[in-house]
Structures are given as structure tokens and as C-alpha cells.
Amino acid sequence: MEVKTTSENINQILWQACDTFRGKIDSSIYKDYILVMLFIKYISDTYKEHYDEYMKKYEGNEERVKRALSRDRFILDEICTFDYLYERRNDVEIGSTINKALEHLETENSGKLRGVFRNIDFNSEAVLGKTKERNAMLKQLLEDFNKLDLRPSSLGNDDIIGDAYQFMIEKFASDAGKKGGEFFTPTMVSELLARLVKPKENDRIYDPTCGSGSLLIKVVNQVPNRKVAVYGQERNGQTHSLCRMNMFLHNIDDAKIEWGDTLSNPLHLDDEGKLMTFQVVVANPPFSLDKWAMGFAGNTNGDENKFKMEASLDPFGRFEWGVPPSSKGDYAFVLHMIHSLEEGGRMAVILPHGVLFRGASEAKIRKQIIKHNLLDAVIGLPENLFYGTSIPAVCCFLKRVEIGKMYYLLMHREKEIMRRAKIKIS
Structure with a gap:
């Protein structure tokens, strides 16, 4: 009987692989090497098993096998498989060899993987040290991952590999402290938001600050058949890559995850160049982001103090209710x-407690949100819940009521007021 690979097996080996880098490189940096190698090992083992199955099915007919493999999720040539890299683990140019393998993998799968590995360099002297030290770490990394059996038949039907990836992201976020909050939303918070927005089949789901994608995945998993459209945008290039790999490892192959500043350069637009709209919007944006509007600045000749954000600078008209203060971007994300x-549609967003009370332009925006009957609930969250900050937070749940329903509610309310005042309604 074949022994199955369990979550415990994978997590143990992954954590051992981290020992290769501990004490030499910060976890916020070496996480990229671990998670990229996990992705490569998984798709390589899957490819290898499918190759063996097709060889048996087509009785060794290489042409038919090649045709069948071309329809797989990912196309792998020999030079970008894990086994190819492992066999060359002692080569003096192993870092360069891994880089070339990743580049080739992107090229062969340009529709899915274009740009995924652009922010990772396995041959970086600045990060991994000089040749001897760098090669020793990469050799050990390959040997650690060689212990893993990630073939689909070994993993079974459970989402073990996706869970392992998520486990590592959470561990890295915990280690990274403040930096960890930039790419990971705690699991229990993601679960809360996912349940609040009640996604339905065929919904379009959007996270404008998606980080590593953990929140989006939680929302998707609320739909039994997972038949939804997934959209996200992330400003940090390395985190954007993690998110895309995370989606693939959770079998969400058609997620549209863009790289860029959501506030100054939103990339999910409709055919007319306007902001796309979604049935479900969720986010855990960076708390009170300073200089959030600098992407609108244009040429200030290096003097940031010359720039002042105005509503007219936004071509999408998002700040007509008020321009948030330059040092606190919370309401900029809310308005977006x-x-x-x-x-x-339904919307849930995590924000610092101060958004409920701060004055000036934030108070004006808050008043407009209430006036337009958008706010449905505010849920208080305790201190020390998020990585890198001890402050309390809130989850704000908003609904954009359908215009016809809104009209009905307003008319009903008016009639009720008049009835109570004993005014005859004709």
C-alpha cells in the first residue's frame, strides 16, 4: 500500500528547509525562495506522474504523450523540472541554472506564469552571499525538497499542498512581525469577512489590496462549487508573485491578480476605462497608510511638500465626498x-479604530457613507490581532442597496412617518 503524504510531513520538511536560511537572511526575504521551490516541486511532481500515466496509456507513443501533456495545467520541459535542478545541485552555477529554469517556465506558460518569478533571484550575491556560501545553501535547499513526494496520487483529494503553502505564509508573517501584516490577514479575520459578504455562485469577487491572497481564497471557499470570478491587485511585486502562486496551488487558475498601486493606478477597468464593479469586495488595507496619494503627484521636482491631493486629480471621481488626509489612507481605500x-453588492473591510472618530475630511466622508445608507454593521476587533500592530481594529460591513429597493424603502419610510402622524395618504 502506497504511503500518502500528509500535511504534517510537508510542514515538517518545509520548516527544516527554512533552517538553511535562518540566521543568514531575514525571513521576510527567504520566504520567497522556500515558497517558489515548493511551487516548482509540486508542478514538477504532477508533470512527472502525468507523464508516466500517459506513457502507459499510449504504450510509449511519445508524440501522443507530448500532445496530452500540452493540455495539462502547466507545460514543463526537462530543463525546468525539479529533478533536473536536483541533479545539478553540485554545479558551481546552480543559482544561474535555477534562474534560467524559472525564466523558461514563464516563457512556456506565458498565459499563466508571466512575471511570476521576476522578483526572485537564486543567483543574488547581495541576498544569498558569495558563490561558495550561496551554492551550499541552494544545494541544501534542493536536498530538503527532494524528500517531498508531491505527486497527486500521494497527496490524495485534499487540498494539502494549498494548505501547506498557506501554513508557511502564516508562519512567515508571524516571524516577519510588522512586515508580515503587509502580505497576510490572520485566518480568523479572513473567515469573518468571508462569511459576512456571503458570496454566491457566479459572483465577481475583488480585493484591492490582496497581499498573498489568503482573504480571497477564504471568500472563494464559501461557495460550494467555487464557481466565481476572482480579481485582486497588489502593490508589492514579491507579494504579488506569492499571491499568484497561492491561487494556482489552491486550484484557482483563472484569478486575475494585477501588480500596481490600486489608488493611483487601478488596473481592473471595464471596456470604457471605468472602474470595474463587483458583487463582493473585501480588503485588509494597510492601516493609516502615509503618503497614499503620491502616485497622483506627477512631477514635483523631488519636493513632496509641494504636492497636495485634490479630488479633481482622480480620473475615476472617487474622492468627491472628501479627500482623506495625506498621512492616513484608510478612507482612500474605503472610497475606492x-x-x-x-x-x-456587499463589502467588508478591516480598518483601524480611529476611522470611526477622526474629524476633518474623514468626518465628511463618514457622513456621506451614512447619508447614502451604505453602512450595515461595524464589528469591533480586539488588540494584538494583526501582525505588526497592537491597536484595536474594526470590520466595517457595507451594502450598496439596489436602486429600486432603495426607492421602495424610502417611500415606505415616508408613508410610515405620515401614518404615525395621522396624515391621510391618498
Whole structure:
């Protein structure tokens, strides 16, 4: 009987692989090497098993096998498989060999993997040290991952590999402290938001600050058949790559994850160049982001103090209710999300406690949110819940009521007021 690979097996070996880098490189950096290698090992083992199956099915007919493999999720040539890299683990140019393998893998799968590995360099002297030290670490990394059996038949039907990836992201976020909050939302918070927005089949789901994608995945998993469209945007290039790999490892192959500043350069637009709208919008944006509007600045000749954000600078008209203070971008993200919410849509966002009370332009924006009947609930969250900050937070749940329903509610309310005042309604 074949021994199955369990989550415990994978997590143990992954954690051992981290020992290769501990004490030499910060975990916020070496996480990329671990998670990329996990991705390569998984798709390589899957490819190898499918190759063996097709060889048996087509009785060794290489042409038919090649045709069948071309329809797999990912196309792998020999030079970009894990086994190829492992066999060359003692080569003096192993870092360069891994880089070339990743580049070739991107080229062969340009529709899915274009740009995924652009922010990782296995031959970086600045990060991994000089040749001897670098090669020793990469050899050990390959030997650690060689212990893993990630063939689909060994993993079974459970989402073990996706869970392992998620486990490592959470571990890295915990290690990274403040930096960890930039790419990971704690599991229990993601679960809360996912349940609040109640996604339905065929919904378009959007996270404008998606990090490593953990929140989006939680929302997708609320739909039994997972038949939804997934959209996200992330400003940090390395985190954007993690998110795309995370989606693939959770079998979400058609997620549209863009790289860029959501506020100054939103990339999910409709055919007319306007913001796309979604039935479900969720986010855990960076708390009170300073200089959030600098992407609108244009040429200030290096003097940031010359720039002042104005509503007219945004071509999408998101700040007509007020321009958030330059040192606190919380309501900038909220306004972007509101403008990205379809009629009848649901929205949940994590924010620092201060958004409920701060004055000036934030108070004006808050008043407009209430006036337009968008706010449905506010849920208080305790201190020390998020990586890198001890402050309390809130989960704000908003709904954009359908215009017809809104009209009905307003008319009903008016009639009720008049009835109570004993005014005859004709």
C-alpha cells in the first residue's frame, strides 16, 4: 500500500528547509525562495506522474504523450523540472541554472506564469552571499525538497499542498512581525469577512489590496462549487508573485491578480476605462497608510511638500465626498472599494479604530457613507490581532442597496412617518 503524504510531513520538511536560511537572511526575504521551490516541486511532481500515466496509456507513443501533456495545467520541459535542478545541485552555477529554469517556465506558460518569478533571484550575491556560501545553501535547499513526494496520487483529494503553502505564509508573517501584516490577514479575520459578504455562485469577487491572497481564497471557499470570478491587485511585486502562486496551488487558475498601486493606478477597468464593479469586495488595507496619494503627484521636482491631493486629480471621481488626509489612507481605500461595488453588492473591510472618530475630511466622508445608507454593521476587533500592530481594529460591513429597493424603502419610510402622524395618504 502506497504511503500518502500528509500535511504534517510537508510542514515538517518545509520548516527544516527554512533552517538553511535562518540566521543568514531575514525571513521576510527567504520566504520567497522556500515558497517558489515548493511551487516548482509540486508542478514538477504532477508533470512527472502525468507523464508516466500517459506513457502507459499510449504504450510509449511519445508524440501522443507530448500532445496530452500540452493540455495539462502547466507545460514543463526537462530543463525546468525539479529533478533536473536536483541533479545539478553540485554545479558551481546552480543559482544561474535555477534562474534560467524559472525564466523558461514563464516563457512556456506565458498565459499563466508571466512575471511570476521576476522578483526572485537564486543567483543574488547581495541576498544569498558569495558563490561558495550561496551554492551550499541552494544545494541544501534542493536536498530538503527532494524528500517531498508531491505527486497527486500521494497527496490524495485534499487540498494539502494549498494548505501547506498557506501554513508557511502564516508562519512567515508571524516571524516577519510588522512586515508580515503587509502580505497576510490572520485566518480568523479572513473567515469573518468571508462569511459576512456571503458570496454566491457566479459572483465577481475583488480585493484591492490582496497581499498573498489568503482573504480571497477564504471568500472563494464559501461557495460550494467555487464557481466565481476572482480579481485582486497588489502593490508589492514579491507579494504579488506569492499571491499568484497561492491561487494556482489552491486550484484557482483563472484569478486575475494585477501588480500596481490600486489608488493611483487601478488596473481592473471595464471596456470604457471605468472602474470595474463587483458583487463582493473585501480588503485588509494597510492601516493609516502615509503618503497614499503620491502616485497622483506627477512631477514635483523631488519636493513632496509641494504636492497636495485634490479630488479633481482622480480620473475615476472617487474622492468627491472628501479627500482623506495625506498621512492616513484608510478612507482612500474605503472610497475606492465603494466605487468598485456593484448595485446590490456587499463589502467588508478591516480598518483601524480611529476611522470611526477622526474629524476633518474623514468626518465628511463618514457622513456621506451614512447619508447614502451604505453602512450595515461595524464589528469591533480586539488588540494584538494583526501582525505588526497592537491597536484595536474594526470590520466595517457595507451594502450598496439596489436602486429600486432603495426607492421602495424610502417611500415606505415616508408613508410610515405620515401614518404615525395621522396624515391621510391618498
